[in-house]
Amino acid sequence: MGEFWPVRDVLAHLAGSWRVARTVRDLASGDEGRFEGTTVFRPLDDEDGLLHLESGTFTWQGVARRAERTLRFLPGGSPGTADVRFADGRFFxxxxxxSGRYVADHPCAADLYRGEFTVRDADHWRTVWRVGGPAKDLLLTTDYVRE
Incomplete structure (x- = not known):
């Protein structure tokens, strides 16, 4: 087995419930926050694909707040891939x-989000988003463990 674990079908692999632990580092200030919660990938009601529902607690500078995020994972342009969209349908x-590893870019106004997705095995995967721009210098590392 190599460093990465190949996934034939992204949607089939992600379906289900995952424990989530995320660190958010502001590289300019040195501040660090943490998100802990769950992500559930469940079938969409109105089309093929999965609804990604993330919920938990985000702690930043000692203050804990409830946090949620919704995305839509739709079948991609080739078999086994996904087209990830925001809840309102915009492309992400x-x-x-x-190959078990993928890098994606998402330009957002003057900022660039570059995400690296890696799969360790059937029950563990990670995303690392580097966000750079005039107002942001962040590193977000998220570990997922299948429940």
């Missing part, structure tokens, strides 16, 4: 884990 990024 594509995702192809056939």
């Amino acid at each position: 990024h594509d995702l192809d884990l056939a």
Whole structure:
């Protein structure tokens, strides 16, 4: 087995419930926050694909707040891939884990989000988003463990 675990079908692999632990580092200030919660990937009601529902607690500078995020993972342009969209339908990024690793870019106004997705095995995967721009210098590392 290599460093990464190949995934033939992104949507089939992600379906289900995952424990989530995320660190958020502001590289300019040195501040660090943490998110802990769950992500559930469940079938969409109105089309093929998965609804990604993330919920938990985000702690930043000692203050804990409830946090939620919703995304839509739709079948991608080639078999086994995904087209990731925000809850309102706007395109976020594509995702192809056939090699167990994928890098995606998402320009957002003057900022660039670059995400690296890696799969360790059937029950563990990670995303690392580097966010750079005039107002942001962040590193977000998220570990997922299948429940």
